[in-house]
Amino acid sequence: MNLRIAFYTFGCRLNQAETSIIRRSFEEKSYNLVDFRDNPDVVVVNTCTVTENGDVDTRRLLNKINRRNHKTKVALVGCQAQVQREKLMKLPGVNWVIGNEHKLNFLKILEKDGLDTPQLITPPIKRESFSLDIAGIDPQHTRANLKIQDGCNFFCSFCEIPYARGRARSRRFDDILKEADILAAAGHHELILTGINIGTYAFEDKTILDVISSLENIDDLWRSRISSIEPTTIPVDLLQKMGEKNKLCRYLHIPVQSGNEAVLQKMNRNYSILQFEDFLKLAHDSVPDICLGTDVIVGFPGETGEQFDETYDLLGHLPFAYFHVFSYSDREHSKSRKYLPKVPIDIIKLRSRRLRDLSIRKRNYYYQKFIGEEVNVLFEQKKNGLWTGLTDNYIRVKVKSELDLQNQMIPVKLEMVEKQAMVGMLA
Numbered sequence: 235m236n237l238r239i240a241f242y243t244f245g246c247r248l249n250q251a252e253t254s255i256i257r258r259s260f261e262e263k264s265y266n267l268v269d270f271r272d273n274p275d276v277v278v279v280n281t282c283t284v285t286e287n288g289d290v291d292t293r294r295l296l297n298k299i300n301r302r303n304h305k306t307k308v309a310l311v312g313c314q315a316q317v318q319r320e321k322l323m324k325l326p327g328v329n330w331v332i333g334n335e336h337k338l339n340f341l342k343i344l345e346k347d348g349l350d351t352p353q354l355i356t357p358p359i360k361r362e363s364f365s366l367d368i369a370g371i372d373p374q375h376t377r378a379n380l381k382i383q384d385g386c387n388f389f390c391s392f393c394e395i396p397y398a399r400g401r402a403r404s405r406r407f408d409d410i411l412k413e414a415d416i417l418a419a420a421g422h423h424e425l426i427l428t429g430i431n432i433g434t435y436a437f438e439d440k441t442i443l444d445v446i447s448s449l450e451n452i453d454d455l456w457r458s459r460i461s462s463i464e465p466t467t468i469p470v471d472l473l474q475k476m477g478e479k480n481k482l483c484r485y486l487h488i489p490v491q492s493g494n495e496a497v498l499q500k501m502n503r504n505y506s507i508l509q510f511e512d513f514l515k516l517a518h519d520s521v522p523d524i525c526l527g528t529d530v531i532v533g534f535p536g537e538t539g540e541q542f543d544e545t546y547d548l549l550g551h552l553p554f555a556y557f558h559v560f561s562y563s564d565r566e567h568s569k570s571r572k573y574l575p576k577v578p579i580d581i582i583k584l585r586s587r588r589l590r591d592l593s594i595r596k597r598n599y600y601y602q603k604f605i606g607e608e609v610n611v612l613f614e615q616k617k618n619g620l621w622t623g624l625t626d627n628y629i630r631v632k633v634k635s636e637l638d639l640q641n642q643m644i645p646v647k648l649e650m651v652e653k654q655a656m657v658g659m660l661a
Contacts, residue, residue, distance in 0.1 A: 241270070248429060251378075254379065276308070279295060280311055281313055285563045287563070289318070292310065296325055296327055304327070307328075309330035315337070317394060317398045330344075330352070331356065334398065338366070360403075364406070366405070377614070378417045379461075380426065382429050383434065384405075387402045387431075388502075390491075391568060394566065399430050405437065411449075418453075418454035423456040424457040427446075433464050434464075446458060447475075458481050462487045462488075462489060463486065463487065463488060465510055473521055484521050488527075490549075492531065500535075507548065528549070531560050531561075532586045533581065535575065549589065601651045608646070611645075612641075613640060613642055623639070631657075644660060645661035
């Protein structure tokens with residue numbers, strides 16, 4: 235088929251990794267890949283259902299696509315497709331709704347049945363180890379996401395991901411290394427280990443530590459980075475490995491969700507505030523200059539002003555460099571949708587703003603420590619006349635240079651903090 239195909243991704247790094255794989259399958263068959271604004275025949279939208287914003291964003295994008303060209307046909311795939319199948323199938327322009335079990339097979343589905351057969355494909359998700367046939371080479375990004383795991387068994391009360399993604403399952407160990415080799419050889423010198431609950435990775439006798447250790451042996455790979463990881467799944471040996479001079483980035487994003495014990499219990503989070511504090515301090519003390527980030531949910535049902543203040547104080551005194559702030563929203567399959575009382579939206583917005591302001595101050599404080607330091611930066615792109623890239627400990631760096639720094643690791647002397655980044659000069 236001589237079709238124009240576009241892709242759009244909402245949500246997490248795992249979604250980004252999977253979109254790269256779907257996109258690559260079309261690229262290998264020489265389809266005409268275009269931007270979704272360039273009147274494609276088909277737009278593949280990889281959906282997210284973590285918050286109600288994901289639902290709103292999907293409908294807003296559909297409206298944009300339909301306004302540009304009402305003949306464009308849309309494939310909604312992924313998490314939202316899995317849990318809202320019938321509802322999504324009724325939306326204008328939607329021709330396919332494909333859940334997580336088969337979304338990577340969209341090319342085969344399209345070539346088998348063509349454009350004129352609306353399809354809803356959302357079978358139950360198998361709970362078994364998996365392999366991936368295609369490497370997710372991503373020419374649009376310097377760094378690549380490497381999927382090692384999927385699904386979750388934790389069933390936090392606010393979350394419907396176990397229903398959208400299925401139970402926890404791990405990728406075959408040899409298959410991970412095969413894709414890592416291909417990605418690194420293609421020029422992706424930093425790989426980000428992604429999944430829903432990557433700390434639970436278990437294939438035969440292999441753990442996430444084995445994955446990280448094996449990546450050390452890939453010549454073209456300069457860095458490996460762990461994406462968001464649950465606090466109860468982080469082996470202490472990981473901190474030792476992170477503190478050594480190797481390819482593993484000094485970076486951990488560990489969701490706390492709340493700083494109040496009673497709220498944590500209602501969320502069905504299996505740790506105490508004290509346990510979380512102790513581990514975070516251990517990480518901070520064990521790994522020099524580590525960047526620590528977190529997720530926090532504001533407005534969980536029943537959250538009082540005093541309970542929010544405890545969260546604010548906890549995030550303030552722990553050595554976080556930043557946090558992502560999420561406004562609570564009821565999800566159809568989550569237990570917490572039945573919890574009362576609901577926190578008013580205006581209160582949630584006010585509390586969220588306070589936490590985001592605190593996060594900005596924390597990031598600024600973390601960055602200030604590195605003024606005058608020389609760091610290695612993997613440069614990604616040139617924007618507004620400045621090259622930008624990341625250090626291994628997640629500092630966004632900008633430099634002015636007439637050289638082509640794309641996808642190069644170069645020493646930079648950091649000079650000042652500017653908003654959410656640091657400015658430096660080539661060393």
